[in-house]
Amino acid sequence: MTLPGVELLMAAALPLAALVAIAVPLAAAVTPQSDAAVERARRLLREVPIIDGHNDYPWEVRQKAGFDLAKLDMRQRQPSIMTDFERLASGGVGGQFWSVYVPSPAPGITSGLSAEIQRDPAASVTMTLEQIDIVHRMVARYPDKLALALTADDIERAQKQGKIASLIGMEGGHSINSSLATLRMMYRLGARYMTLTHSLNVPWADSATDTPKLDGLSPFGEDVVREMNRLGMLVDLSHTSPATMADALRVTTAPVVFSHSSARALTDVARNVPDDILRQMPKNGGVVMVTFVPGFVSQQVADYNARETAERTRLTAELKDNTAGITSGLEAWRAKNPTPRASLLQVADHIDHIKKTAGIDHVGLGGDFDGITSVVVGLEDVSTYPALIAELLRRGYTDEDIKKIAARNILRVIRGAEAAALKLRTPAGK
Numbered sequence: 001m002t003l004p005g006v007e008l009l010m011a012a013a014l015p016l017a018a019l020v021a022i023a024v025p026l027a028a029a030v031t032p033q034s035d036a037a038v039e040r041a042r043r044l045l046r047e048v049p050i051i052d053g054h055n056d057y058p059w060e061v062r063q064k065a066g067f068d069l070a071k072l073d074m075r076q077r078q079p080s081i082m083t084d085f086e087r088l089a090s091g092g093v094g095g096q097f098w099s100v101y102v103p104s105p106a107p108g109i110t111s112g113l114s115a116e117i118q119r120d121p122a123a124s125v126t127m128t129l130e131q132i133d134i135v136h137r138m139v140a141r142y143p144d145k146l147a148l149a150l151t152a153d154d155i156e157r158a159q160k161q162g163k164i165a166s167l168i169g170m171e172g173g174h175s176i177n178s179s180l181a182t183l184r185m186m187y188r189l190g191a192r193y194m195t196l197t198h199s200l201n202v203p204w205a206d207s208a209t210d211t212p213k214l215d216g217l218s219p220f221g222e223d224v225v226r227e228m229n230r231l232g233m234l235v236d237l238s239h240t241s242p243a244t245m246a247d248a249l250r251v252t253t254a255p256v257v258f259s260h261s262s263a264r265a266l267t268d269v270a271r272n273v274p275d276d277i278l279r280q281m282p283k284n285g286g287v288v289m290v291t292f293v294p295g296f297v298s299q300q301v302a303d304y305n306a307r308e309t310a311e312r313t314r315l316t317a318e319l320k321d322n323t324a325g326i327t328s329g330l331e332a333w334r335a336k337n338p339t340p341r342a343s344l345l346q347v348a349d350h351i352d353h354i355k356k357t358a359g360i361d362h363v364g365l366g367g368d369f370d371g372i373t374s375v376v377v378g379l380e381d382v383s384t385y386p387a388l389i390a391e392l393l394r395r396g397y398t399d400e401d402i403k404k405i406a407a408r409n410i411l412r413v414i415r416g417a418e419a420a421a422l423k424l425r426t427p428a429g430k
Contacts, residue, residue: 001056001101001171001198001371002293041389041402042092048403049094049159050385051410053259053289053366054169054238056099057083058134060370067134069141082369085145087383094159095149095407097193097259098138099371100131101171104200121177128175132189135168150190152414169236169259172198173205173224180227192414193234193257196224196244206241208270216243217251225251232421234413237261238271238291238366245277254420255285255413260366262296262350263288263357269295269302273354281358285416287409288358289366290350292379297350298342307337344378348391351405360401364410 057072060081065071078084088096102124139146147158149165158165168190175194176182183194196217197207204221206212217225225248228235235252237245238261248256264272273288281288295302311333312326319325354363369382378387389402397405 001054001059001099002295002368002373035390037390037393038386040393041386044399044402045092045094045386045389045406048407049092050365051095051097051155051165051407052093052369052382052385053097053257053364053410054099054171054291054368054371055083055096055382056101056368056371057081058098058131058138059101061134062131067130069134069137074138074142074145082375082381085142087381088164090383091381091385092389092406093164093382093385095155095165095167095410097167097169097366098135099169099171100128100135100175100191101198101371102127102131102175104172104174104198104202121174124172124174125177125179125182128170128186129189132168132186132191135166135190139166148190150192151418152411155411155414167192170194171236172196172239173202174198174200176224178203178220180223183224183227183233184231187231187233191233193236193259194228195236195238195259196221196240196248198239206244208239208241212241212243214243216241216247222247222251226253229254229417229420230424232418234417237273237277241270242274242277245273246280249277249280249284252284253424255287255416257286257364257410257413258288258366260289260291260293260368260371262290262293262347263353265357266346266350266353267296267299267302271296275357278354278357278362281362285362285413287362287364287413288354289364289410290347290354292347292367292369292376293372294342294374294376297346297376298340300340301342304337304339308333342376344376344384344388344391347376347379347388348395351392352395355401360404361409361412363405365405 061067061069061072064080072078072081074084076084077086105121105124139148145163146166147161147163149155149158149167155165170186170191173194173196176186196205199207199209201207201210201213204218204224206214206216225235229252235248235256236259237248237256238258258273262272264274295305312330315326315329351363378384392402
């Protein structure tokens with residue numbers, strides 16, 4: 001989730017606002033949408049549909065529709081967002097981790113997008129339950145289109161029935177309020193991954209975009225990872241600091257997932273995965289699901305965002321509470337500083353790098369659609385996966401490579417987590 005309404009409220013304290021990409025003109029060329037490579041991509045996705053690591057449609061239901069699914073009916077074309085059934089079908093999506101994101105509690109975040117965003121850790125638990133309820137209501141509303149998936153077998157069963165396997169992903173350890181009992185109950189309600197942090201630290205783990213406090217995981221944070229292993233819940237390391245990534249990889253007995261991250265070697269932002277972590281993926285067996293956030297894909301966009309945030313900080317210091325003046329000043333700055341744009345080709349570059357550094361068995365896709373306010377050119381919504389797959393085919397990826405990236409790698413990781421949980425639950429010698 002990369003939402004400016006939340007992140008920009010933290011801009012004075014956190015660098016993550018600098019990463020919120022703003023799409024602009026003069027993009028790199030985008031590959032054609034109707035050629036042999038695209039047709040081959042569509043055929044492959046009919047055989048092995050995409051399982052995407054992160055989609056924030058449930059947050060859009062909360063924010064834009066007041067929890068009312070009918071107001072963002074997925075059976076209808078929804079031009080105000082990036083997700084509906086028509087476009088999911090065009091994109092070859094057969095499995096989706098629906099994010100049940102809620103904002104991290106933080107000082108001063110008491111209004112704006114939601115009056116519930118406050119410095120009350122218990123509120124995060126309540127809001128997460130409300131988001132999980134949205135996913136369950138989605139499945140109930142569209143029984144011919146969606147099926148709740150709790151296991152890898154459930155995913156394959158749903159796809160055989162022509163349905164989109166719907167998994168639940170919690171985005172941030174604040175959702176459990178430092179309670180293993182809450183973690184266990186979230187699992188029972190269907191959560192199948194938890195991102196250990198979001199934009200801020202939690203008491204037991206450091207975030208990528210906050211000031212480090214622990215240098216990774218605390219002893220309790222290690223217990224959280226162990227309990228997730230025991231349950232069979234995927235440990236998601238997107239949003240975490242490199243030290244937290246390293247600690248989690250040291251502690252876990254199951255493969256991990258980065259549900260929506262790209263390669264730091266190509267775009268040097270805190271939300272991306274460093275090469276030393278990528279090189280640990282073969283030993284762990286995990287998967288990095290490349291994301292489509294422009295500021296995580298293009299260094300030029302990331303640098304622009306950092307300059308824009310610096311200008312916002314300068315204007316705020318100068319103008320204090322003059323909101324209109326700050327807005328006007330930013331608009332004038334943007335007029336003098338045309339913004340760059342990220343392209344589909346750059347996303348493919350990130351896939352290339354992760355394949356080269358970690359191996360083809362450790363690459364997946366996590367678009368972050370409906371969690372972003374600007375898009376990569378060529379990857380504007382959930383219908384566009386075939387265009388990306390076609391570009392990979394043009395670069396020499398084999399059919400088997402594509403099937404791994406589309407779904408087989410994340411399916412293997414889910415089965416690995418299930419196997420680790422079974423082993424942990426089985427008494428020694430049995």
